[in-house]
Structure formats: structure tokens, C-alpha cells
Amino acid sequence: MNKKIITLAAVCFTFGLAGCANNDAMEQNVADLNSKIDSLSSQVESLSGEVGQLKASQEQSAADAQAAKEMAADAQAKASQANERVDNVVSSYKK
Structure with a gap:
């Protein structure tokens, strides 16, 4: 019986030491x-900042493109008006 207790105590002691060794x-x-x-968190923050910058840049590009469209439409309307005037002048000479 003492042998069993000593063996059991030795096994428990061994497992106890093994548990302490694994803690480190x-x-x-x-x-x-x-x-x-921490490294991944800083990367996410950095990428989030870049995404924000790209989004702002894209919005500015879209606004610039819309302004260019409006200018082109205005130029086309003015060109059409000028063509009508030229046509009117030409038709007045034909009469």
C-alpha cells in the first residue's frame, strides 16, 4: 500500500513539474x-487610413468627371447654337 502511495505521489509530482515547465x-x-x-492591428489601422484616402480621391475624381461632363454638354449646346447662327446667315445670303 505504501508503494502505491509513493508511486502515486511520484506520478503527481512529475505531472506537477511538467505543468510548470509548460507554463513558460x-x-x-x-x-x-x-x-x-498588435502587428495585425496596426496594419488594419494603416490600411483603413489608406482606404479612406482612396475613397476621398475617388469621390473627388467622380466630381471632376461630372464637372467635365457638364462642361462638355455646355460646349456642345453652344456649338449647336453657333451652327444654327451660321446656317441662318448662309440661308439669308441664298435668298
């Missing part, structure tokens, strides 16, 4: 993971 490795793994999480 586990803490190192947790520290590594926290470092990676």
Missing part, C-alpha cells in the same frame, strides 16, 4: 500571439 512555453506563445495581434 505557454506564456511565450501567448506573448508571441499578442505581438502578432
